[in-house]
Amino acid sequence: MTSVFKYRGGDWPIVKRDLLSLAKNEIFAAPFESLNDPFEAMAVIDGRSFEIGSLMLRWPSPKTPDQINAGSLKFTTAVDQFVQFTKGVGVYSLSGSVMDELLWAHYGNSHKGFCLEFDLEQLLTYKLEAEEVLTVEYVPQPPKISMVSFVAETSSKEKLLQKLIATKSCRWEYEKETRICVGKAGLREYDYRALKAVYFGVRCERRLIRLAMRLLRGRGVRYYQMQLVKDSYQLQAVEVDDEFSGASPYRGSLARLEDGIPFLDEKTRPYEEELRVAIELARREPYCEKIMDAYISGSRGTPESPVFYVTYERSDGNQLNLYYTLQEVRDN
CATH class of the missing domain: 3.10.450 (Nuclear Transport Factor 2; Chain: A,)
Structure with a gap:
């Protein structure tokens, strides 16, 4: 089993929205252009910086970058095809760690939120079984792509996705990110058995913990509370009892x-x-x-x-x- 983690947090309405999606066994694949790093999809094409992320928002446009206007018809067509393809792509980002204090601070609402542990292989069954999974690579400089290779690789979207959607600056390496790219952004249902555990932040409120347990009752999910390790900057996960352990099995009816x-x-x-x-x-x-x-x-x-x-x-x-x-x- 490959464990991957999703941090969630925010004000109470956002938390309730996320918990309701969790109760429905749904993930939200965000539109690619909405991702939070302005350097997403940055590439160097024939020696010039080229930012597909911002291009997606305005293509086609009179303000198209000079290197596109000056490019060959084949290159312009290839860019158009790739931009149209990526405009529909949704991205669900996951981390490789539940113990990172920065991830808890940045994505777990300063340790007030929660973190979901998924079995990646099982998450990719049911309605996510045909989707692309990319392991993010962290590099000191944007990937370099020639116009010739860009045109050639447009027919193989997976290679370009890896270079342009799954390549980030080394400053993000602590995230150990895996990305599931779906054909269309939005909510996607998954097999509930893919969710293995929920970790509650050090400062997580009691009402959130109880609500999560109630909404996920009967699914065999394990629960942990994060705690500070004395005299260190480390975190530890301490298992807590499921208050609804006696609930009837979820989806327990016979076919x-x-x-x-x-x-x-x-x-x-x-x-x-x-x-x-x-x-x-x-x-x-x-x-x-x-x-x-x-x-x-x-x-x-x-x-x-x-x-x-x-x-x-x-x-x-x-x-x-x-x-x-x-x-x-x-x-x-």
């Missing part, structure tokens, strides 16, 4: 079965009991709405040790397969 499931034939009949157990396991998948099919996999397992697959309809309408080995089924 329904399509008629005729399971279909039994000479291949599945010897494993009827195991197949039914596999179906019951799949019905407990939190985002499973309906069981569509269940059978023995033809591509996994062996005749002596079969693997069972269960096809289900997820809450977003997509159909997926869950696979269970014979041993997994019998252990349940």
Whole structure:
């Protein structure tokens, strides 16, 4: 599991807004042009400073930088394509640490806010599974790109995203930032199991802590309170009890079965009991709405040790397969 962290804080209306999004299992991918570093997307193209971030706000415009006006038609077209592409991009920024005092001060409302711990791999499932993930690189100078390479790499947006959206000054290195770039800015739903823990700041108010626990009840989230380590500049996270630990499991209802499931034939009949157990396991998948099919996999397992697959309809309408080995089924 790769742990990544999101700091939140602000005045009470902002905190309540963030908590309500949290209760809905939503993240907000901010429009790229709204990011807080004026040097975002700064590049040096053929020896001249070129700032795509500000260009996005005014493209096309009579005030387009001279190096664009003087560029070739291919280059101008490439810039236009990339600007139009990035105008729709949303960015969700995450940190690699929950113990940094500067991050708590800057993004956690001077230690009055909270910090979310996500499992990055699980965060990128469900409705974020096709999105681009970039690890920010910290460099002393803006990246250098020739007009020729800019035109060539416009067809491969990922390379330009890394150079222009995931490259920052060394002064930001303490953030250890990971960025999830989504195709359109705004709210995105994630699998609630991606949220592993909530850390409350040293100065976090009691009412915020209790409200967060109430809104997230039944989800198996762990809670910590940050504390100062005596005689040092260090922080430590001390686990605190969940006041709603006895709540019913979140999304705990059983999915329904399509008629005729399971279909039994000479291949599945010897494993009827195991197949039914596999179906019951799949019905407990939190985002499973309906069981569509269940059978023995033809591509996994062996005749002596079969693997069972269960096809289900997820809450977003997509159909997926869950696979269970014979041993997994019998252990349940």
